[in-house]
Amino acid sequence: MSQILTLEISEQVFVAIQRQAAVIGIAPERLAASLIEQRFSQISELPVGEADREVARAxxxxxFGTLSLDNATTLDNESIDADLAREYINTHEDE
Structure with missing residues (x-):
């Protein structure tokens, strides 16, 4: 079953759709409909019930898990810059 949907879009978007449709060789409205269907087709596949949500969440x-690093990691810019500088000057010849 299909539905008719009337949209108002900017001239810029319309021209882009029109040009792309001409390249492909289809009508602009067909391209727009195809793009919308591609974008929203996955939404109907999402779980809707509470049981489905729980299964999806599980x-x-x-x-989920944990990450164990050999050394402490900080997120301040100075230590990041120092780490990068060490790597840039390291020739890795000993590896």
Whole structure:
């Protein structure tokens, strides 16, 4: 089943769609409809019920974990700059 949707877009966007449609060889409205369908087709596949949300959350949380670094890491600019400087001057010849 399809629906008719009337849109108002800027002249700049219309020209871009019109040019791309001409390159492909289809009508601008067909290209616009195709782009919208591609963008929103995945939304209908998202879980909608609470049970589906819980299953999706559990699947997502399987990727959670911890990271153990050999040395302490700081996020201040000075230490980052110092680390970068050490790497830039290191020739890595001993490796």
């Amino acid at each position: 699947r997502f949380e399987r990727h």
